[in-house]
Amino acid sequence: MNANALAASNGTSREWVSAQAIRDLPIDQGRGTGAMAWFIASEAMVFLALFFSYYYLGHMQPRWPIGDAPSLTLPTAMVFILFLSCIALWAGGWMLRQGRELPARGALLLAILLGCGFLVLNAYSYDAASRIQPVTQNTYTSIFYTIEGVHAAHAILGLLFLLYAAMLPRLGPTDKPPHGSYRNAAMYWYFVTAVWFVMYAIMYIGPHHVVAANPALH
Amino acid sequence: MSSTAISTRLTYLWETPKTLWGSLTTVDHKTLGLRYLITSMVFLLAGGIEALILRLQLAQPGMKLLAPETYDQIFTMHGSTMIYWYAAPVLSGFSVYLVPLMIGARDMAFPRANAFSYWTFLFSGIFIYTSFLVGQAPHAGWFAYTPYTLKQYSPGVNMDYFAIALIFLTISQTVGGINFLVTIFRHRAPGMSVNRMPIFMYSTSTNSVLSILAMPTLCVACVFLLLNRNWGMHFYDVRNGGSTLLWQQLFWFFAHPWVYIIFLPATGMISMLLPVFSRRPIVGYAYVAISTVLTGAFGFGVWMHHMFATGEPFMSMSYFAAASMMISIFSTIQIYAWIATLWKGKPVLTTSMCFALAFIAVFVIGGLNGVITALIPFDWQLNDSYWIVAHIHYVLVGANLFPVLAGFYYWLPKMTGRMMNERLGMISFWTILIGFNATFFPMHFLGLLGMPRRIYTYSAGLGWGDWNLAMTVGAFLLAAGIVLSVINFLVSAKYGQAAGPNPWNADTLEWSMPSPPPPYGSVHIPTVQSRHPLWDEHDEEYDPEDARVLDRERMTISTTWLDAVPIGLAKMPEDSIWPLVLALALSAIAGLALVRSMWWTLAPIVVGIAVTAGWLWPKEEKHAE
Numbered sequence: 001m002n003a004n005a006l007a008a009s010n011g012t013s014r015e016w017v018s019a020q021a022i023r024d025l026p027i028d029q030g031r032g033t034g035a036m037a038w039f040i041a042s043e044a045m046v047f048l049a050l051f052f053s054y055y056y057l058g059h060m061q062p063r064w065p066i067g068d069a070p071s072l073t074l075p076t077a078m079v080f081i082l083f084l085s086c087i088a089l090w091a092g093g094w095m096l097r098q099g100r101e102l103p104a105r106g107a108l109l110l111a112i113l114l115g116c117g118f119l120v121l122n123a124y125s126y127d128a129a130s131r132i133q134p135v136t137q138n139t140y141t142s143i144f145y146t147i148e149g150v151h152a153a154h155a156i157l158g159l160l161f162l163l164y165a166a167m168l169p170r171l172g173p174t175d176k177p178p179h180g181s182y183r184n185a186a187m188y189w190y191f192v193t194a195v196w197f198v199m200y201a202i203m204y205i206g207p208h209h210v211v212a213a214n215p216a217l218h
Numbered sequence: 219m220s221s222t223a224i225s226t227r228l229t230y231l232w233e234t235p236k237t238l239w240g241s242l243t244t245v246d247h248k249t250l251g252l253r254y255l256i257t258s259m260v261f262l263l264a265g266g267i268e269a270l271i272l273r274l275q276l277a278q279p280g281m282k283l284l285a286p287e288t289y290d291q292i293f294t295m296h297g298s299t300m301i302y303w304y305a306a307p308v309l310s311g312f313s314v315y316l317v318p319l320m321i322g323a324r325d326m327a328f329p330r331a332n333a334f335s336y337w338t339f340l341f342s343g344i345f346i347y348t349s350f351l352v353g354q355a356p357h358a359g360w361f362a363y364t365p366y367t368l369k370q371y372s373p374g375v376n377m378d379y380f381a382i383a384l385i386f387l388t389i390s391q392t393v394g395g396i397n398f399l400v401t402i403f404r405h406r407a408p409g410m411s412v413n414r415m416p417i418f419m420y421s422t423s424t425n426s427v428l429s430i431l432a433m434p435t436l437c438v439a440c441v442f443l444l445l446n447r448n449w450g451m452h453f454y455d456v457r458n459g460g461s462t463l464l465w466q467q468l469f470w471f472f473a474h475p476w477v478y479i480i481f482l483p484a485t486g487m488i489s490m491l492l493p494v495f496s497r498r499p500i501v502g503y504a505y506v507a508i509s510t511v512l513t514g515a516f517g518f519g520v521w522m523h524h525m526f527a528t529g530e531p532f533m534s535m536s537y538f539a540a541a542s543m544m545i546s547i548f549s550t551i552q553i554y555a556w557i558a559t560l561w562k563g564k565p566v567l568t569t570s571m572c573f574a575l576a577f578i579a580v581f582v583i584g585g586l587n588g589v590i591t592a593l594i595p596f597d598w599q600l601n602d603s604y605w606i607v608a609h610i611h612y613v614l615v616g617a618n619l620f621p622v623l624a625g626f627y628y629w630l631p632k633m634t635g636r637m638m639n640e641r642l643g644m645i646s647f648w649t650i651l652i653g654f655n656a657t658f659f660p661m662h663f664l665g666l667l668g669m670p671r672r673i674y675t676y677s678a679g680l681g682w683g684d685w686n687l688a689m690t691v692g693a694f695l696l697a698a699g700i701v702l703s704v705i706n707f708l709v710s711a712k713y714g715q716a717a718g719p720n721p722w723n724a725d726t727l728e729w730s731m732p733s734p735p736p737p738y739g740s741v742h743i744p745t746v747q748s749r750h751p752l753w754d755e756h757d758e759e760y761d762p763e764d765a766r767v768l769d770r771e772r773m774t775i776s777t778t779w780l781d782a783v784p785i786g787l788a789k790m791p792e793d794s795i796w797p798l799v800l801a802l803a804l805s806a807i808a809g810l811a812l813v814r815s816m817w818w819t820l821a822p823i824v825v826g827i828a829v830t831a832g833w834l835w836p837k838e839e840k841h842a843e
Contacts, residue, residue, distance in 0.1 A: 017408045017745055017784055019765030028776040028786030031327055031404060038396040038430055045434035049468060053438070056464055057453070066459070135451065139459035142451035146442070164831055177789055178834050 251315025421486025605665025
């Protein structure tokens with residue numbers, strides 16, 4: 001119903017929406033997207049609280065991080081892997097809007113593979129780093145590994161969403177629920193990626209920058 | 219087409235069979251709303267009994283009814299039960315029941331998630347109460363300050379219960395909040411643009427946003443607590459570089475918005491029923507709506523006023539003191555709007571209205587004794603004294619229990635189809651009002667006399683005995699009043715006079731259908747042309763071609779969030795056992811986390827994933843031909 005019809009129907013007519021307009025309505029595909037947006041908002045607050053705690057605990061220490069700044073090699077590779085997976089998902093979404101189910105499903109599977117690669121690297125870097133600095137060593141390792149762990153849990157959840165979408169009989173618009181699974185799962189994965197970018201800036205790049213700028217800290 | 223044929227088909231589509239299986243699988247928001255209300259009232263009674271035990275112990279100096287440790291557990295459970303498992307869920311109950319009816323939708327946007335958030339709420343409450351069975355209930359107050367809660371000072375599972383139960387409850391509240399927001403902003407009746415929504419929609423959606431954005435911080439704080447206590451990490455222990463104030467920062471960032479979570483929907487209910495009993499529209503609709511939203515927004519900027527005595531920088535404290543005084547402006551706007559509505563209207567003194575009026579008076583006292591503690595020197599003097607206990611009870615009982623009782627007397631006739639007994643209602647009202655003030659007003663004096671909160675006893679020479687005795691008598695009076703109301707609800711629900719669709723001549727859509735409403739709500743999805751659908755000339759259900767009956771499948775109308783122009787037909791899922799199973803899997807995870815068998819939690823996690831996939835899988839649906 002366009003704006004003119006809306007204005008006209010606000011007048012004296014008893015009937016606000018014509019019967020035909022109701023009969024012509026499509027099946028609503030967007031309900032879940034609203035829920036996913038709010039869910040992501042809530043998840044974003046989890047990470048906000050974690051980053052707040054990272055800085056709050058850090059501002060009481062003479063030196064933060066305690067010990068060496070974490071290595072950049074693997075996290076940088078992981079940034080690229082997540083970025084590629086997002087491009088795959090975005091391309092798949094574009095193909096889906098053109099009605100090409102099969103290539104979209106291929107793109108989805110590629111994104112899932114890349115996501116699994118991210119998790120493997122994540123586990124490997126955790127294993128390597130926790131040999132040098134165990135999780136329980138001090139307050140820095142506690143908050144650092146907690147943030148890493150919470151993010152990994154979200155990545156696993158994101159992969160489960162993507163996997164579920166990949167298993168559904170149909171990716172495009174559907175007659176019955178669930179609707180828009182591809183879009184909603186992809187939204188969540190974009191969020192997981194965005195959080196990793198922020199973590200990369202705060203927990204990996206930041207400490208190197210601070211140490212480089214203050215030679216006294218060496 | 220005959221209207222009986224339509225309602226037969228709608229009943230076939232929407233009705234849950236009255237069997238055991240039906241009651242475990244139902245997703246009907248009316249059933250779930252009632253369950254929410256009943257469960258939270260049971261928690262109110264449990265928390266109330268705990269309060270009475272505390273009052274007996276404090277009635278005279280040197281009483282030995284409770285050992286100090288038992289006293290700690292009972293006052294902690296009293297506070298936690300009331301604040302987490304009564305005050306917010308009871309409002310969710312009203313919202314779950316009323317929101318779809320008020321906006322003319324057939325059900326909530328996500329009916330099965332609705333069932334899931336009820337079951338999680340129930341199981342999290344049962345979970346925390348099982349701590350009494352092992353004699354190790356939480357014992358560090360409802361805000362559980364570190365370092366008391368660390369392993370060193372609290373070696374039992376007391377605080378593990380607390381942390382795990384709250385994480386559990388967070389899930390319920392977050393799912394519920396998302397559900398309310400999508401329902402309110404996607405399924406309003408055509409024509410119910412945001413400037414025509416009942417005020418209750420503003421308060422419910424503000425409350426939902428607060429839940430979604432504030433509870434994650436509590437969850438993080440509780441996860442830190444568990445890791446610190448049981449897995450050797452260092453967040454709160456100062457010796458290893460942690461910060462004991464980190465808990466307070468995270469906790470109050472959550473808990474001050476939580477104060478508004480348990481208060482805003484209550485003001486929303488007052489804004490619904492007070493105009494009806496004043497026989498006129500609310501004065502300053504837009505101002506009331508905007509102040510509701512702004513109270514929520516500012517609620518995120520005042521948390522540090524709980525921490526004035528912790529030695530924060532002066533600049534930071536000044537900001538939070540100013541913000542705390544400012545936030546009272548929005549509540550004041552609402553109060554003036556209600557007073558103006560009364561002034562310009564023709565008030566009818568029903569029991570419901572009396573509770574609403576008492577709410578305004580009590581809440582003003584609670585606001586005033588609160589806003590002066592926003593003055594930092596005053597706060598330093600009164601911090602952790604009974605003054606604060608007086609403030610919290612005036613605000614929370616005043617701004618939650620009184621509106622809730624007003625809401626019960628107003629909406630129970632809709633829910634049960636029977637009128638409440640007004641005479642018993644008025645007796646109950648006066649008992650509650652007198653008992654409430656006798657219990658909590660003397661706390662101001664005791665606070666000024668220096669009585670600290672959370673002490674299990676005090677010595678005779680301090681001169682606190684008389685006031686304490688008066689308070690204990692008052693507490694029993696208050697409890698008697700609440701029991702009278704509960705009796706009134708139960709007896710009237712069975713034997714009361716038939717209510718009819720609109721006993722109060724109210725203006726909103728829930729009163730357009732029979733009481734109790736049929737499972738599908740109204741036969742035709744209504745259309746709305748003003749803020750007061752039942753008071754205007756427009757016929758909401760006028761639909762000669764039966765286009766808006768949607769009687770072929772379980773469906774409701776989706777509309778745009780701002781103007782409520784129809785954009786689609788939303789298919790609604792059917793009854794399902796999966797929400798209950800998923801909530802049970804979560805309970806298993808909670809129990810296993812309590813005994814720290816973390817590898818075993820993988821089993822319920824895998825079950826949970828499988829259940830969720832089954833829940834979301836596309837299925838064959840009911841059709842009515």
